[in-house]
Amino acid sequence: MIKTINELINDLANPDELIQEETKILIEKKGTEAVDPLIDALLNNRNKDIKISSTKLLGIIGDNKAIDPLIKTLENPNKLVRREASTSLTKIGNDAVKPLIELLENEDWKIRGAASWALGIIGDKRAIEPLKNLLNDESGYVKSGAQRSLSTLENS
Numbered sequence: 434m435i436k437t438i439n440e441l442i443n444d445l446a447n448p449d450e451l452i453q454e455e456t457k458i459l460i461e462k463k464g465t466e467a468v469d470p471l472i473d474a475l476l477n478n479r480n481k482d483i484k485i486s487s488t489k490l491l492g493i494i495g496d497n498k499a500i501d502p503l504i505k506t507l508e509n510p511n512k513l514v515r516r517e518a519s520t521s522l523t524k525i526g527n528d529a530v531k532p533l534i535e536l537l538e539n540e541d542w543k544i545r546g547a548a549s550w551a552l553g554i555i556g557d558k559r560a561i562e563p564l565k566n567l568l569n570d571e572s573g574y575v576k577s578g579a580q581r582s583l584s585t586l587e588n589s
Contacts, residue, residue, distance in 0.1 A: 438463055438470040442478075445486040453486065460490055468496045475502055484514045492521025497528050504532045507544050519547040523554040530557040537563050542572035549575060553582025561586050 436444070436459075444456040460467050468491065475487040488506060491499040499521070506518035522529040529551070536548035549567055552560035560582065567579035 438467050442470055442474045442483060442487065445474075445483045446480045453482070457486060457490060461493055464494055465496055468494060468498055472499060472502045475506060481511055481514065484509070484511070485517050488514060488517040488521050492517075492524035495525050497525065500525060500529050500532060503529075504536065507536065507547050508541070515543065515547055519551045522551050526555055527557050530555055530559055534560055534563045537567060542570070542575050545570065546572065546574045546578045549578035549582050553578070553585045556586060556589055558586060 438460065441456050441460050441463075445453055445460075447453055447456070460471070471487045471491050471494075474483050475491065478484060478487070484506075488503065491503060503518045503522050503525075507515055509515050509518070522533060533548045533552050533555075536544050537552075539545050539548070545567065549564055552564060564579045564583050564586070567575050568583075570576045570579065
């Protein structure tokens with residue numbers, strides 16, 4: 434029996450790690466066909482494992498349609514979900530730079546920090562000046578992320 438993408442997405446919560454890994458491979462092979470169901474799972478499913486795996490798969494597939502949902506996911510209360518969203522945005526790359534730069538002014542230090550980290554990994558020089566504005570941020574996490582990213586960007 435061939436499973437639908439939504440059935441496969443539900444399998445991402447299976448307690449058997451082997452089934453989870455096989456499921457990720459099957460979803461990844463679906464490519465852009467899986468993007469909308471993965472976005473729906475990311476935004477609407479309450480299961481942490483499904484959110485984390487959906488986020489990771491969206492980064493692997495790399496469709497720009499995932500940028501806005503991944504940006505929104507940086508607000509998720511779960512640190513692992515936020516971290517995976519940031520990582521996935523780095524995999525999408527330059528098309529994620531503008532929305533990430535906009536997040537550098539977010540009131541939440543966790544979001545500013547995630548954005549500064551991601552911008553350093555992407556390596557787009559458009560981020561240099563906005564990152565400089567964070568060098569005096571009230572959050573040590575944000576400051577150190579901005580410093581690290583600026584060092585990477587200015588030395589590349």
